[in-house]
Amino acid sequence: MKHYTSINDIDNINSWIEEAKEIKANPLTNIEIGKNKTLGLLFFNSSLRTRLSTQKAALNLGMNPIVMNVSGDAWGIEFGDGTVMNGNTAEHIKEAAAVVSQYCDVIAVRAFPTLTDKEKDNSEQVLNSFVQFASVPIVNMESATGHPLQGLTDAITIAENTNKKKPKVVLSWAPHIKALPHAVGNSFVQAMQKMDVEFVIANPEGYDLNPEITKDTPIYHNQAEAFKDADFVYTKNWSSYESYGQNLGGNEDWVITKDKIGDAKFMHCLPVRRNVVVEDAVLDSESSLVIEQANNRTYAAQLVLKKILEDL
Amino acid sequence: MKHYTSINDIDNINSWIEEAKEIKANPLTNIEIGKNKTLGLLFFNSSLRTRLSTQKAALNLGMNPIVMNVSGDAWGIEFGDGTVMNGNTAEHIKEAAAVVSQYCDVIAVRAFPTLTDKEKDNSEQVLNSFVQFASVPIVNMESATGHPLQGLTDAITIAENTNKKKPKVVLSWAPHIKALPHAVGNSFVQAMQKMDVEFVIANPEGYDLNPEITKDTPIYHNQAEAFKDADFVYTKNWSSYESYGQNLGGNEDWVITKDKIGDAKFMHCLPVRRNVVVEDAVLDSESSLVIEQANNRTYAAQLVLKKILEDL
Amino acid sequence: MKHYTSINDIDNINSWIEEAKEIKANPLTNIEIGKNKTLGLLFFNSSLRTRLSTQKAALNLGMNPIVMNVSGDAWGIEFGDGTVMNGNTAEHIKEAAAVVSQYCDVIAVRAFPTLTDKEKDNSEQVLNSFVQFASVPIVNMESATGHPLQGLTDAITIAENTNKKKPKVVLSWAPHIKALPHAVGNSFVQAMQKMDVEFVIANPEGYDLNPEITKDTPIYHNQAEAFKDADFVYTKNWSSYESYGQNLGGNEDWVITKDKIGDAKFMHCLPVRRNVVVEDAVLDSESSLVIEQANNRTYAAQLVLKKILEDL
CATH class of the missing domain: 3.40.50.1370 (Aspartate/ornithine carbamoyltransferase)
Structure with missing residues (x-):
């Protein structure tokens, strides 16, 4: 290489x-x-x-x-x-x-x-x-537009944490106070597209990632629907791609909670703003893989x- | 450990x-x-x-x-x-x-x-x-509140520089233009309390260190009295603990001079403001151990x- | 040493x-x-x-x-x-x-x-x-006032890039928007004075380097004249030494161009402002030794x- x-x-x-x-x-x-x-x-x-x-x-x-x-x-x-x-x-x-x-x-x-x-x-x-x-x-x-060392890390972490032939992986947008890059989201999408997983993306309207990257990956604008039967919920904020680089505000109800993800494993690239992106209860639970991702x-x-x- | x-x-x-x-x-x-x-x-x-x-x-x-x-x-x-x-x-x-x-x-x-x-x-x-x-x-x-690598260093340096069974060590406050932490002073106190030395502290009124650290170590508010028969004068500025974190001003006469310390070895953790904390004549003399401390x-x-x- | x-x-x-x-x-x-x-x-x-x-x-x-x-x-x-x-x-x-x-x-x-x-x-x-x-x-x-690692580098680079017994080396001032140090110029002068080269300096009036360093090295205030038959053109901006540390402005016509230097090798210590100090055409040509100098x-x-x- x-x-x-x-x-x-x-x-x-x-x-x-x-x-x-x-x-x-x-x-x-x-x-x-x-x-x-x-x-x-x-x-x-x-x-x-x-x-x-x-x-x-x-x-x-x-x-x-x-x-x-x-x-x-x-x-x-x-x-x-x-x-x-x-x-x-x-x-x-x-x-x-x-x-x-x-x-x-x-x-x-x-x-x-x-x-x-x-x-x-x-x-x-x-x-x-x-x-x-x-x-x-x-x-x-x-x-x-990419963070491929993170994307590769995430693929490894998912492979290590499932026995299923085809686990369901959801990439979910979550709220943030700043306008953040698309790099982590993009590379995660590309990594999942290469793996044998059922992969869907969940984000509010106006936050669809670059369609040249998401391609035919299903995009839900309804978080609950996307999370159904999820094995992994990978969370990340990104700014709007359409209204380029903007934090459109609102959507605080997209915060990740224990209730929402149930038994699914929680993943995030870090750093993460606690109780803005995701509740303490998720990060401090056994379901969180964030430290193993960092490893x-x-x-x-x-x-x-x-x-x-x-x-x- | x-x-x-x-x-x-x-x-x-x-x-x-x-x-x-x-x-x-x-x-x-x-x-x-x-x-x-x-x-x-x-x-x-x-x-x-x-x-x-x-x-x-x-x-x-x-x-x-x-x-x-x-x-x-x-x-x-x-x-x-x-x-x-x-x-x-x-x-x-x-x-x-x-x-x-x-x-x-x-x-x-x-x-x-x-x-x-x-x-x-x-x-x-x-x-x-x-x-x-x-x-x-x-x-x-x-x-x-502590600088234990410095405190250990200071204990080593004192041990290397005395043949006395129980040398007299004075920790003296000295003037400064800023409000400085107590960390070095605290750790030096704790280190001396563990050693077989005659240890006293000298500082102006209003500058007594945390009593939970100084414990029964004698505190003099008269510098000359404390310096009597000293083998080592360890100097450091710190802000008030009582009027927490404040530089109360004044006390410029607490500057360390050759006259004051006589034959005692001079110690300081560095960095030190020359001619504010201590006179050039002390630092540039054979009595100064500051470089050996750094070593x-x-x-x-x-x-x-x-x-x-x-x-x- | x-x-x-x-x-x-x-x-x-x-x-x-x-x-x-x-x-x-x-x-x-x-x-x-x-x-x-x-x-x-x-x-x-x-x-x-x-x-x-x-x-x-x-x-x-x-x-x-x-x-x-x-x-x-x-x-x-x-x-x-x-x-x-x-x-x-x-x-x-x-x-x-x-x-x-x-x-x-x-x-x-x-x-x-x-x-x-x-x-x-x-x-x-x-x-x-x-x-x-x-x-x-x-x-x-x-x-x-000196950059002797650069000067040594430049001597090595010249030695590697000539077969002549006594190549002609020109140090030419070139324009810049800031007021820059004399260090690189000085050390280059001193290095060339030690080597078996025909060495001359070209700079506008008001920009003569410290005469204690240039000594009897010929200084031209006419760039074209200095460049005649040059094998190496070493370029560097410096501020005035006489009007100490000042960028006197003007002299933009001292920019180094392909036309001016012909077949001479081009040298510069980097960083260099393209199209201010020297044209792209020089830096991007085979004549440029700047990357080899860096090496x-x-x-x-x-x-x-x-x-x-x-x-x-």
Whole structure:
């Protein structure tokens, strides 16, 4: 594998899940594979899980992680082609990506969407510029429209927590006070579409995700209906895609409660606002898989890095 | 040892000091003990010595340190129980601590007091929340009311610098332009109470430390009287405990001078404001132990981490 | 070698270049030399190349790099002698440098000039204070008046890219919207003065560099004349030295174009503002060596660190 920028880079999700489980059972088996190799982690945005789990994954493979907060530590980066750089940006991505490639064997990038410029976000300008101008593999640590390390993590977690041949998985929108990206929702949709599950999405009207991603996945605007017989309820807020990047307000009754989900397992990528997105009673119950998801972030990242290192 | 959150976690200070000296003499003896183990260093506040010495200690034990500025790098953390998180905090400590425990074998935390809410500070909300919700050992890198890595360091430094059976140690308040925490003072008091020293405290009226910590340690409001026959003068500013968190002003005559301390060794945890807290003449003299204290920070941290690793 | 603070610390540039080429050919040959040694990288200012390449160099030597953003992570540092520290600075360089020396075997420092106080900048207060008060070797990662890791890099890059006995090298000022330091220009001048090249400087009137550095190097105020028969055009903006630290405006016609430089190789330390300093057509052409320069930063730093480690 060259880059890991999207769930679409997973050729066979079932074999990936099996390999991730093996890594989880013996995380240090491949500690020689990354020896004297450097992973550069470039953060344009905040991170807790991604920051720590990706470093941990690199260490488990014997790699040296180098972390950089691009905005704070370095220079404003220009992405426009042909720009006369007489403004706030001091370095062009053409140089930045090529330069970092001189020091790092793999580059991992986190860059959130604008949520104001739909076209720019859909073009994945930052991530794709790294792919274009770097000379080493790129790993997406959450981009404008996808969070494929999270999506892979979620697939692994679901596989670990069911014995059913075809469990029912619901992705449910939930309320939030801010306008959030679509990245986690998108990658979860794409991951579920690859798995042998009964998958449906529940969200209020006005919050349908990008139809090019949801494709023929059923979308319910009635949460209760969608939750019927659910084995897994994966919850996430996102802003409107149609009224791009807006938090339309209301819909507080979409909060996830114990009553609503019954015996279904609860999943969320974290961070989660308690008692806004989901009640304490759910998060503090045995049904919650959120900490196990966080744990699996390490093994998802480790699997991706291992596949990249094997192809270097 | 599970956690190291307070000087009270030291079972036998004399044997700890002996072990720290051995580590200092051969710092790399235990470099295998932390192999493939990760120390997460979480900073809610600024740090120089603690940040570097704790990393160095981890490296000397073969551990991988991962540093994170929680406020800048990640999300605002909520500590309230049952909070409806519709404000500035985006992640609850229940998740944050549990999540970081997935990636780190030991978590070290620095979180200063509010100095406005006495009850909250005394409850050690941040530190104790990590103890409660993390699933791995917690090391206190300075909390609201204690700085036990510093207190242990100071005990080691005193032991190294005296031949007396029972040296006289004075903890003296000194002036400052800001309102500072009580943490260093508290932990030094607790460390001295465990050692075979003649220990007294000197501070202006209105600056007595928490009586639950000072207990029956003599407190002088006359600096000269306290300094009589002192072997060690440990200096530190702190704000009022009674008029909680306030810098009451005045008392500039409590500045430490060469004249005042005579042949006594001078100690301070650093950073220190020269010519406000203490005169240049003291810091630049042979009597000053401040750099040796900073050096011993590494071995205090290394001892603590070693004891924790041995019990993992 | 004890410290590396200036190009003047290079005793024999030709043998250094040869050794750097050997390191580049086999970067991991000396991976045992820095084992269990720590490099502290202290940043008072932003950095991309220096930050990553110096860490990479340390890793190639088996060292443990510890990175610190001094301004953000620690305390305001006081450099004045005898200061009553009742202002914004909380720690004196005397302590800070001595303390960091307890944890790091080598300290690398980046601290830009004020560009308002010529005398202070020329005194290299920050860098020289570290040299004075630290007890370990100091590496200059760009100071007020020099960037000797860059200068060494540039010497290596020129040596790699010519077969001529005495190639012509031009250092050309180019326009910029900000007022920039003289450090890169100065160190390049000093490096070229040590090499067997025909070296000239081109800059508009009012932009002559410090004559104590340029010495008898020819300075042209006519760019075209200077560029005649050039093999290398090294470009960099700097503010006026005479009208200290000022961007005098104008001179946009000094921008580097393909037409102007012809077949000469183009060099720049980066970051570079495209179409302000130099046209896209130059940077995107085969003549541009900027990425190779960035690559050589690793080997220049590795050579310097190796020489320091050998003398520890």
